[in-house]
Amino acid sequence: MTEEARLREQICLLARSMFDRGLTGGSTGNISARTGDGGLLVSPTGSCFGRLDPARLSRFDTSGNFVEGDKPTKEMPLHSAFYDTRSQTGAVVHLHSCHSVALSMLPDADEDSFLPPLTPYAIMQLGRVKLLPIFRPGDPAMGEAVRGLAGRRSAVMLANHGPVVAGKDVAAACYAIEELEATARLALLTRGLDPRMLDAGHIRDIVTIFDIEWDV
Structure with missing residues (x-):
């Protein structure tokens, strides 16, 4: 099996896992990953994470031209913004995960x-998450908003829509977005209960030891 064939299988396996656990449903969400030659593999528009076909993933060449597979997701400007502004990005995942969307709707x-400092793991995997305004799905302005961050954030939350996370590879991006959703769930479960959060010293220690982008 070629390197690209393995990547195609991995994308579909991870997407199916997230779908099966209810992290995104129906035909929502999209995922992309950098290929060994510098191109991209992307989930097609209107596709279901539970039924992605490795052979039908959208394929882009190194110049960003669509070359084969099914028609790509309409959120390509969002994915491209991360690849163009963060050279270390090897994959991007976007979900419509319930708890993070609910948290984004709250007035405060x-x-x-966006995420309160409840556990070390969200800080380690995501850094500081930026909450972006409400955009129409597929609006190129979402990509422009990410570009406006100039590569300073690996994760954003689209208000009333869903999280988007960039990672060094497709596994890292998926694990990080799952941590985002888990932390949002914890935030909702403990809301109004005055939970004990990580203090500035805890955060500083984590950021220093694990070399996390935080004070940006």
């Missing part, structure tokens, strides 16, 4: 640091 949601 923090635009600059």
Whole structure:
């Protein structure tokens, strides 16, 4: 099996896993990954994470031209923005995960640091998550909003829509977006209960030891 064939299988396996656990449903969500030659594999538009076909993934060449497979997701400007502004990006995942979307709808949601510092793991895998405004699905302005961050964030939350996470590879991006959803769920479960959060010292220690982008 070639390297690209293995990547195609991995994309579909991880997407199916997230679908089976209810992290995104129906034909929602999209995923992309950088190929060994510098191109991209992308989930097709209107496709279901539970039934992606490795052979039908959208394929882009190194110049960003669509070359084969089914028609790509309409959220390509969102994915391209991460690849273009963060050279270390090897994959991008976008979900319509329930708890993170619910948290984004609350009137006191923090635009600059969307997730409260409840556990070390969200900080380690995501850094500080930026909450972006409401956009029409497929609106190129979403990509422009990510470009406006100039590569300073690996994860954003589209208000009333869903999270988007960039990672070094497709597994890392998927694990990180799952951590985002889990943290949002914890935030909702403990809302109004005055939970004990990580203090500034805890955060500083994690950021220093694990070399996390945080104070940006």
